[in-house]
Each structure stands twice: as C-alpha cells, then as structure tokens.
Amino acid sequence: xxxxxxxxxxxxLGAHYTPRRYVERxxxxxxxxxxxxxxxxxxxxxxTRLDExxxxxxxxxxxxxx
Numbered sequence: 001x002x003x004x005x006x007x008x009x010x011x012x013l014g015a016h017y018t019p020r021r022y023v024e025r026x027x028x029x030x031x032x033x034x035x036x037x038x039x040x041x042x043x044x045x046x047x048t049r050l051d052e053x054x055x056x057x058x059x060x061x062x063x064x065x066x
Contacts, residue, residue, distance in 0.1 A: 005015055 005013070010016070
C-alpha cells in the first residue's frame with residue numbers, strides 16, 4: 001500500500017504502512033495485556049465483594065416523591 005504512492009506525495013502526507021504483526025508485537029504486551037490483567041483483578045474484587053455482601057441487609061433507594 002505504501003509503495004502505491006509517489007515518494008514525494010507519501011512524504012507530504014506522512015503516509016506509511018506498518019504491518020499488523022509489528023504493531024501487535026508492541027501493543028499487546030504494553031497495552032492490551034496490562035488492561036486484561038487489570039480487568040481480571042477488577043472482576044475478582046467485584047466477585048469477592050458480592051460474596052462478602054451475601055446475607056447482609058441490602059441497601060435500598062429512598063422512595064421518590066413526585
């Protein structure tokens with residue numbers, strides 16, 4: 001795709017192509033995997049809190065007055 005443009009035009013547009021595998025090699029370990037770990041930790045914490053809350057009185061919303 002990058003080679004389809006004239007080099008001068010490509011330079012002026014700042015157009016370049018980076019293969020997906022190169023992008024993934026950087027993005028997966030630095031962005032995606034940490035986010036997945038954080039999400040898993042958040043889910044585990046939420047499940048723990050839900051389990052701890054069983055048997056306790058549930059909070060209810062106050063009645064709405066119109």
